[in-house]
Amino acid sequence: MLDDRKLAVLRAIVEDYVSTNEPVGSKALAERHNLKVSPATVRNDMAALEEEGYITQPHTSAGRVPTDKGYRLFVDRLSQVKPLSGAERRAIETFLAGAVDLDDVVTRTVRLLAQLTRQVAVVQYPTLTRSTVRHVELVPLNERRVMLVLITNTGRVEQRVIELPEVVEDTRVAHLRAVLNACLDGCGLTNVPEQIADLPERLPVEDRPVVATILSVLLETLVERHDEKIVFAGAANLAGADFTVGLRDVLEALEEQVVLMRLLGETSTDTPSALTVRIGSENPYLRGTSIVATGYGSGDRQLARLGVLGPTRMDYPVTMGAVRAVARYVSQILAAS
Amino acid sequence: MLDDRKLAVLRAIVEDYVSTNEPVGSKALAERHNLKVSPATVRNDMAALEEEGYITQPHTSAGRVPTDKGYRLFVDRLSQVKPLSGAERRAIETFLAGAVDLDDVVTRTVRLLAQLTRQVAVVQYPTLTRSTVRHVELVPLNERRVMLVLITNTGRVEQRVIELPEVVEDTRVAHLRAVLNACLDGCGLTNVPEQIADLPERLPVEDRPVVATILSVLLETLVERHDEKIVFAGAANLAGADFTVGLRDVLEALEEQVVLMRLLGETSTDTPSALTVRIGSENPYLRGTSIVATGYGSGDRQLARLGVLGPTRMDYPVTMGAVRAVARYVSQILAAS
DNA sequence: ACTTGGCACTCGGGAACACAGAGTGCTAGA
DNA sequence: TCTAGCACTCTGTGTTCCCGAGTGCCAAGT
Numbered sequence: 001m002l003d004d005r006k007l008a009v010l011r012a013i014v015e016d017y018v019s020t021n022e023p024v025g026s027k028a029l030a031e032r033h034n035l036k037v038s039p040a041t042v043r044n045d046m047a048a049l050e051e052e053g054y055i056t057q058p059h060t061s062a063g064r065v066p067t068d069k070g071y072r073l074f075v076d077r078l079s080q081v082k083p084l085s086g087a088e089r090r091a092i093e094t095f096l097a098g099a100v101d102l103d104d105v106v107t108r109t110v111r112l113l114a115q116l117t118r119q120v121a122v123v124q125y126p127t128l129t130r131s132t133v134r135h136v137e138l139v140p141l142n143e144r145r146v147m148l149v150l151i152t153n154t155g156r157v158e159q160r161v162i163e164l165p166e167v168v169e170d171t172r173v174a175h176l177r178a179v180l181n182a183c184l185d186g187c188g189l190t191n192v193p194e195q196i197a198d199l200p201e202r203l204p205v206e207d208r209p210v211v212a213t214i215l216s217v218l219l220e221t222l223v224e225r226h227d228e229k230i231v232f233a234g235a236a237n238l239a240g241a242d243f244t245v246g247l248r249d250v251l252e253a254l255e256e257q258v259v260l261m262r263l264l265g266e267t268s269t270d271t272p273s274a275l276t277v278r279i280g281s282e283n284p285y286l287r288g289t290s291i292v293a294t295g296y297g298s299g300d301r302q303l304a305r306l307g308v309l310g311p312t313r314m315d316y317p318v319t320m321g322a323v324r325a326v327a328r329y330v331s332q333i334l335a336a337s
Numbered sequence: 338m339l340d341d342r343k344l345a346v347l348r349a350i351v352e353d354y355v356s357t358n359e360p361v362g363s364k365a366l367a368e369r370h371n372l373k374v375s376p377a378t379v380r381n382d383m384a385a386l387e388e389e390g391y392i393t394q395p396h397t398s399a400g401r402v403p404t405d406k407g408y409r410l411f412v413d414r415l416s417q418v419k420p421l422s423g424a425e426r427r428a429i430e431t432f433l434a435g436a437v438d439l440d441d442v443v444t445r446t447v448r449l450l451a452q453l454t455r456q457v458a459v460v461q462y463p464t465l466t467r468s469t470v471r472h473v474e475l476v477p478l479n480e481r482r483v484m485l486v487l488i489t490n491t492g493r494v495e496q497r498v499i500e501l502p503e504v505v506e507d508t509r510v511a512h513l514r515a516v517l518n519a520c521l522d523g524c525g526l527t528n529v530p531e532q533i534a535d536l537p538e539r540l541p542v543e544d545r546p547v548v549a550t551i552l553s554v555l556l557e558t559l560v561e562r563h564d565e566k567i568v569f570a571g572a573a574n575l576a577g578a579d580f581t582v583g584l585r586d587v588l589e590a591l592e593e594q595v596v597l598m599r600l601l602g603e604t605s606t607d608t609p610s611a612l613t614v615r616i617g618s619e620n621p622y623l624r625g626t627s628i629v630a631t632g633y634g635s636g637d638r639q640l641a642r643l644g645v646l647g648p649t650r651m652d653y654p655v656t657m658g659a660v661r662a663v664a665r666y667v668s669q670i671l672a673a674s
Numbered sequence: 675a676c677t678t679g680g681c682a683c684t685c686g687g688g689a690a691c692a693c694a695g696a697g698t699g700c701t702a703g704a
Numbered sequence: 705t706c707t708a709g710c711a712c713t714c715t716g717t718g719t720t721c722c723c724g725a726g727t728g729c730c731a732a733g734t
Contacts, residue, residue, distance in 0.1 A: 025726055038678050043727070061685045061726050101496060139472045139488060149486060149494070151476060157486070159494050160438060233592060235572055239585030248576030255570060362697050375707050380698070398697050398714040 002052070008035065009045045010054055011078040014066050018315050023063030068280035068312065071290070075277050075316050082317040084325050088116070092326060096333050102126070102155040106231060109306065109330045114234025116322045119241075119310035120254065122293075124264055125229040126154045126303035126334070133184045133192065138177040138214070143167045148217060152189065154303060154334065162217050165209050176211065179203070189222060228304065230260045241311045244280075244288035250309075253286050264305045267295035273327070275320050280312040288312060292319050296327040298335030306330070339389070345372065346382045347391055348415040351403050355652050360400030405617035405649065408627070412614050412653050419654040421662050425453070429663060433670050439463070439492040443568060446643065446667050451571025453659045456578075456647035457591065459630075461601055462566040463491045463640035463671070470521045470529065475514040475551070480504045485554060489526065491640060491671065499554050502546050513548065516540070529559060565641065567597045578648045581617075581625035587646075590623050601642045604632035610664070612657050617649040625649060629656050633664040635672030643667070 012033040016024040026039040026046060035042065046064055049055045054070035057063065066074065084092075095112055099105040106123055113121035131152035139147040144167060150158045179199075187195050196215050200208045232254050238247060253259045262285050265276055278291045286309075293307025306327055308319055349370040353361040363376040363383060372379065383401055386392045391407035394400065403411065421429075432449055436442040443460055450458035468489035476484040481504060487495045516536075524532050533552050537545045569591050575584060590596045599622050602613055615628045623646075630644025643664055645656055 023726090027726080039726095040678055040680090041676085044677085047728080057727085059685060059726095061683085061724095063726070101498070134478065135476045135484070137474055137476060137486065139474060141471060147472070147488060149474070149488075151484060151486075151496075155498070157494065157496050159488075161492070236585050236588035236592060239583065239588055246576065248573050251573035251576055255573060360697090364697075376697095377707055377709090378705085381706085384699080394698085396697095396714055398695095398712085400697070 002048075005035070005037070006045045006048060007073075007078060008033075009042060010049055010066070010070060011074060013046075013049075013055060013064055014070065014074045014078070017065055018313055021313065023058055023065050025063035028063075068282060071279045071312060071316070072282070075279070075320075079317045081275070081324060082321040084116075084321055089325065092116075092329050096329050099333065102157075105155075105330065105333060109326060110231050110233040113306065113308060113322065113326050114232075114237065116326065117308050117310070117319050118234075119237050119308050119314065119319065120232055120234045120250075121306070121308055122230060122232045122254075122260060122264060123306040124261070124304040125231075126156065126297065127228055130297075130303060131156065131189050133187050133189065136177065136180045136184055136218075138173050138180070140168075140170050140173045143169070146173055146214075148214065148221070150218070150221060154298075158221050160217050160221055162214055165213055168210055172207075172210075176207070176214070180214075192222060193219060228261065230257050230264070232260070232309075237310075243311055245286060250286065250289060254309075259285055263291055263309065264293050264307055265291075267305055275324060276307075277316065277320070290314055290316075292316070292323050294323055294327045296331045296334075298331055303334070339385075342372070342374070343382045343385060344410075344415060345370075346379060347386055347403070347407060348411060350383075350386075350392060350401055351407065351411045351415070354402055355650055358650065360395055360402050362400035365400075405619060408616045408649060408653070409619070412616070412657075416654045418612070418661060419658040421453075421658055426662065429453075429666050433666050436670065439494075442492075442667065442670060446663060447568050447570040450643065450645060450659065450663050451569075451574065453663065454645050454647070454656050455571075456574050456645050456651065456656070457569055457571045457587075458643070458645055459567060459569045459591075459597060459601060460643040461598070461641040462568075463493065463634065464565055467634075467640060468493065468526050470524050470526065473514065473517045473521055473555075475510050475517070477505075477507050477510045480506070483510055483551075485551065485558070487555070487558060491635075495558050497554050497558055499551055502550055505547055509544075509547075513544070513551070517551075526559060530556060565598065567594055567601070569597070569646075574647075580648055582623060587623065587626060591646075596622055600628055600646065601630050601644055602628075604642055612661060613644070614653065614657070627651055627653075629653070629660050631660055631664045633668045633671075635668055640671070 009029065012029055012035070013024050016029065016032065026042040029035070030037065030039045030042050046055065049070070050057070050064065053067060054073060055064040056067050058065060092112060096105065096108055099108050106125055110121045110123040113123070131154045133150065134153045135151045137149040137151070139149065141147055141161065144164050146162050146164065146168070148160045148162055183195055183199060184192060196218070199215065200211050203211055235251065235254065238250060243250060253263065263283065265278070273295055276291070276293045280290060281287045283289060283291060288311075289309055290312045291307055291309050293305050295303075295305050297303030306323070308323055310319065346366065349366055349372070350361050353366065353369065363379040366372070367374065367376045367379050383392065386407070387394070387401065390404060391410060392401040393404050395402060429449060433442065433445055436445050443462055447458045447460040450460070468491045470487065471490045472488040474486040474488070476486065478484055478498065481501050483499050483501065483505070485497045485499055520532055520536060521529060533555070536552065537548050540548055572588065572591065575587060580587060590600065600620065602615070610632055613628070613630045617627060618624045620626065620628060625648075626646055627649045628644055628646050630642050632642050634640030643660070645660055647656070
């Protein structure tokens with residue numbers, strides 16, 4: 001039904017349309033890509049492709065444009081991910097290596113990806129759920145207040161000020177800190193609730209109100225940040241692009257954490273590092289845009305996702321290459337720290 | 338030269354143009370605002386105002402539009418800041434009160450301001466320079482690594498992982514922490530360098546390499562974060578607005594920390610809580626946009642700035658009211674914590 | 675059975691044009 | 705000093721027209 005030449009024609013249409021942003025006609029196609037057939041033959045193939053729904057024409061008398069289905073076929077079978085140049089790889093490496101803390105890693109990553117792809121980059125902060133507690137710190141601020149600092153093995157730091165129900169002197173704070181650390185050190189964040197469930201009972205009765213207060217804040221911290229933080233960059237790249245959906249909608253989605261989260265999607269559990277590509281209407285939340293995303297994280301643990309959002313008419317091979325490369329490097333950086 | 342009626346005409350022009358986004362003609366003006374004079378008289382006044390450069394006409398036969406100079410006069414002499422409604426005030430208060438930490442305060446503030454003004458809101462993180470050290474924490478990660486956590490009195494937390502030049506056991510780390518805190522507690526951040534200058538010399542010689550490493554990272558932290566972090570929200574509100582400058586330029590400026598910082602401007606030292614309004618070409622970095630900004634901070638110490646960026650054609654009284662109110666509330670919240 | 679050249683057809687988009695309407699400036703009179 | 709009237713100048717819109725790119729189909733060629 002779709003012989004090799006028809007596929008080649010589809011590939012050519014996608015490539016030309018992506019680079020020129022204009023409907024591509026049979027004549028130009030036959031010329032530029034040496035298909036060794038006449039425009040008439042190409043027309044026949046195009047008619048077949050249109051029949052199958054891979055391409056469409058904006059007006060009766062214009063060239064053809066790929067449909068979402070056409071891009072899908074292109075991505076799945078007609079293209080291969082384009083690796084970055086050596087210079088680009090080195091640039092990425094040195095740029096990411098300069099990061100001083102987790103915040104910095106994320107910020108640099110998202111900017112890098114935006115610049116590399118000339119589109120909007122989106123990076124999710126490494127999730128807490130798979131992290132483990134590296135250290136819990138209690139810092140006395142004054143006699144009725146302490147600051148709780150939670151440090152995870154991914155370098156993430158959460159802090160919260162706690163109002164205590166009674167005056168607690170510093171030595172007692174130090175003691176509580178030791179107790180907490182003994183209890184939680186190395187513990188997975190998801191296990192924290194069960195770990196601390198019976199902690200108050202194991203302590204002297206006079207410590208219990210204070211400990212209860214601290215633990216409730218600790219739990220709150222874990223729960224609240226469970227819906228993850230997401231950042232984006234490169235919104236300026238939207239200015240040129242034309243979406244079928246309004247620019248306003250895209251910008252709104254970008255500022256809405258929840259929507260953005262859904263757009264990035266879930267990491268497939270089988271192949272966590274695989275590239276996810278959602279094209280146009282395949283995307284339930286923001287039709288008219290495409291998303292290329294993947295999971296990242298140190299080693300086998302996938303911590304979070306990152307990706308790129310752009311118009312359906314995007315250079316998929318290049319974008320996919322960039323996303324994959326950046327995900328690898330940032331995983332590497334995170335594993336090292 | 339400019340009698341009261343001419344000023345009234347200018348005010349009416351600004352108000353009408355802001356609300357309709359269309360050049361305003363003499364007839365409509367005389368009707369809507371009960372000026373009690375005929376369109377012909379208004380025309381004469383308009384001619385005078387144009388002569389003086391306060392208004393201009395896009396084409397020979399169109400209505401008048403305020404110039405930057407016209408807006409300036411309007412803001413300085415013809416309008417008064419419009420206070421928020423009681424409902425709005427309460428909404429702000431409860432929304433900001435729910436913040437759990439400094440990050441959260443800033444995030445909530447910027448979103449609030451964007452929503453309130455329907456424009457792009459910009460908030461600078463409270464500066465480190467006027468803060469004081471509340472606590473320095475050294476957390477052993479393994480025998481060659483510690484994490485340095487710096488907590489300021491504004492609730493800001495900076496952390497950095499340090500590679501030590503030698504193996505250091507935990508008790509020694511605890512000792513160093515005590516020394517550092519004794520030296521720095523309550524110390525203004527700008528004074529930190531001099532405070533720690535002679536610290537190595539006062540310690541046993543075997544501690545010096547380790548301490549030197551730690552101190553160099555500490556100094557680095559202070560310096561690096563000296564250029565402040567800035568966040569923005571409400572980019573979606575740009576979609577509708579039309580700037581004389583391209584949308585792309587605005588988005589680029591927003592993502593460029595340095596430019597954004599300059600746009601917000603310096604806090605005037607005399608009257609730190611005064612509203613700064615920069616109109617169109619008065620703004621050197623992004624002509625064609627206007628900025629309403631002010632300092633904020635607990636009590637008399639101005640910590641940073643926040644503001645709103647929008648098209649020159651903006652509702653200044655309302656915007657100024659919102660910026661002022663939000664600045665007050667966020668100052669209040671920061672003072673309380 | 676597939677490919678090719680030819681040909682009539684369709685439609686979008688740009689150029690040329692006319693025109694209504696809003697708004698102005700000017701002048702003369704109250 | 706204000707007002708009324710009037711001629712004038714534009715922009716924006718709607719209409720028409722035409723060019724050209726591109727198509728679909730058919731018949732002939734391999």
